[in-house]
Amino acid sequence: xxxxxxxxxxxxxxxxxxxxxxxxxxxxxxxxxxxxxxxxxxxxxxxxxxxxxxxxxxxxxxxxxxxxxxxxxxxxxxxxxxxxxxxxxxxxxxxxxxxxxxxxxxxxxxxxxxxxxxxxx
Numbered sequence: 001x002x003x004x005x006x007x008x009x010x011x012x013x014x015x016x017x018x019x020x021x022x023x024x025x026x027x028x029x030x031x032x033x034x035x036x037x038x039x040x041x042x043x044x045x046x047x048x049x050x051x052x053x054x055x056x057x058x059x060x061x062x063x064x065x066x067x068x069x070x071x072x073x074x075x076x077x078x079x080x081x082x083x084x085x086x087x088x089x090x091x092x093x094x095x096x097x098x099x100x101x102x103x104x105x106x107x108x109x110x111x112x113x114x115x116x117x118x119x120x121x
Contacts, residue, residue, distance in 0.1 A: 009066050062077040082095065083095075
């Protein structure tokens with residue numbers, strides 16, 4: 001496995017942990033101040049932290065799947081990297097690095113299980 005994919009695995013897991021932390025903070029912040037009479041308060045209180053938790057779980061799963069070199073991990077990682085591009089500035093850096101690492105020749109070969117001549121595993 002190329003070094004950039006190993007770094008990407010760590011980045012996916014750390015970024016997923018960041019999403020979980022953000023979901024907890026959002027749940028606490030919106031849960032304390034949400035107006036119970038307004039529907040937007042319900043959305044902010046329940047759905048946003050839930051969506052962030054699902055995104056966090058998918059990001060960590062993509063990192064683990066990349067480490068285990070499963071077939072479903074690369075498409076999931078590309079989708080999550082494209083979605084991360086929208087979260088400026090940290091997500092943009094993460095998404096750009098992830099897309100670069102996954103679309104490079106060593107990155108493609110490592111996910112297909114092939115060995116390239118002259119490329120260290």
